[in-house]
Amino acid sequence: MPSSVAAPAKDKDPAEERTGGAVPVHSHAPARSLPRELGSWASIAWFLVPALVLFLVFVLAPIAVAVHTSFFKWGGIGSMDDFVGFENYTRLFADQVFLGDMGRGLYLIVLSITVQLPFALFTAVLLNQKLRGRAVYRMLFFAPYILSEVVTAVLFTMIFLPGDGMADHLAGALGLEGLQGKWLADPSTVMPTLFVVMTWKYFGFHMMLLLAGLQSIPREILDAASIDGAGAWQRFRYVTLPLLGPTIRISVFLSVIGAIQLFDLVWVMTAGGPNHSSETMAISMFQFGFKRYQVGYASAISVVLFMISLVFSLFYQRYVLRRDLSGAVTTGGGR
């Protein structure tokens, strides 16, 4: 038995062999001739065409159209002929509601990372122990993630219903009468309430991610740490947590992108209200695009939303996920 530290590196090889095997030309041609090399590129290109066309038509082209539209004042009807340059953008960054949107996005991101993630980690560690009925618990915690956003939102609208809702009864029973009738209906409580719903819906997903990460940590390392005299906390802090790093970084990434683009839950529960106090960037975009028919302005919002997501993704991948993704796009390929 080789030392357990070598195990992850050893795992890597069969995996690469498998991906290599996906292109049969390589495996049986140790001495590749130029025409064959070209042929393989041609076949790769040929197989990529459908995906590339789809990507071009349904991802790149709409982005280009949105960027183009964002430089016009356009109501969605007739020809786009009122070019306004960056006016939509300057207006956007002077709009208190939009600046508030960004603040609220940040609020949700911070809470996701400081509250939801540790909570998901805690449950994951708990459900990684030998526990009677842990499969049932895992399923229960994961179940909310499977529900559609709209169903979740309708469900919680009923729970937070003023007067008759479960939340009001609960608050009454706990002696928190001050909260009754507020929840989604008060500007000061709507964001925390939304966050509770988000956590209910998504922590199970992060728990599953982390659980998968935990199970990929070889037993031997933890055993070795035990033999060296590490206690439970030390094993968690110095072995589990570092080895869980890649999973945690992915989990943070998904939380951030999810919070930036949050729409459905909020739209159904509060529609951004009361008085914009729960509005997100995506809600503002929808309001302007499909309620006010200011398509140019809405496109500007969508472009900013896209840029924020893009810049964040690139930086995060470049500087935070670099170690986890070696061989992926950002470093230009491993071999």
Add this chain to the structure above:
Amino acid sequence: MASTPPSRRRFLALSGLTALSVSLTAACGGDDSGDKPAADGKVTFAWWNIATTEPGKSLFPQISSAFTAAHPNIRIETTSLENEAFKSKLTATTSSGKLPDVFQTWGGGVLQQQVDAGLVEDLTDAFGWSSDLTPVSLQAYQIGGRTYGVPYDIGMVGFWYNKKLFAKAGITEPPATWAEFLEDVKKLKAAGVTPIALAGKEKWPGHYYWAYLAMRVAGLPALQQAATTKDFTGAGFVQAGTRLKELVDLQPFQTAFLGAGYATPGGQAATMGNGKAAMELMGQWAPSVQQDEGADLGADLGFFPFPTVDGGVGQATEVFGGGGGFALRKGAPKEALDFLKFLVLENESKLLASNGYLPVVKGAERQLTDANKKVVADSLVKATGFQLFLDQAYPPAVGQEVNDSVADLIAGKKTPEQVTRSITEAAKGA
């Protein structure tokens, strides 16, 4: 959200939004309207309506079959879409410059935008029978003295009140002036009754208050003038906001009204239907939605027009509302207008008997049997002036700003002056 009864299928439509992407606003719809060459010599036209719920769901196809049976050379291709889905699809179709031959319209600002883009047929000359229709019902479709639509339904907003709760508070007569109205609100509060149910989450029910107050204080001509000059900062509009603030300061609405929807569980209609509030300011559909979401108040439900304001120029007989109609694409077959004549003039009694519509044909109100519908129809017949829902009368950007700003006023986040400034800004920018 336009001021039409919200559909129970809204959640279905919303689920379609889950696939939201950053390129959402760049999406364009398919092109499935336009001229179709009549291979078999038949005249074919497309008819887009919103009759996805009863009674229109059964009634509209019946009427169109009756029409094509009588005119075998005409074929009607009907598309029925749910309210919000219809608006999205029509927007997408409009941006491609092609409208269906006959399409649902609510008139006002959206119709005007389509007319300005040269997409809508001017019906004025061919529509001789418009004299058979009530002027109030036609008004929403008249732009610059020309008529661009045929109405099939018309309604108005007013106060629906619970007679029992009014009696409990010792109010014998519905208020006729704003001062009396405020007094009654105080009396109701003193009697432990929530005076008013309001859907704060949806914003459009709130805009009714400001719009009616503007009508009563500044007057109808001022509202129409503001739409053209794009200036809403006049003293009358500020005063409308001040009056509304007087009401808001009395805290007349139900608990947590800012989070309440209209036709949702625990929403405005349910609160009213369940007798938990004494009144609501709502359109002619209010009784049926109350019944759906809460309970039928039956004979306890009454209606009174929006009170007049002392010193204001508006009359109690000037009404605020909207309806539904059909417009024709520019160049649509002329048979399409014949069909609308058949639908509206010859089938009016069927429409009324279905209990889903209010009369647009002069004198047809006598056919109504439902007491609540009768009182609304009578008010419409006696109306001396008409104002279309502001979120339909004005371009969408202005209409939504009215809704948003008035909601802010009601929540105490904007002053009456700020409301008028925000609306003016939106009007100038639109």
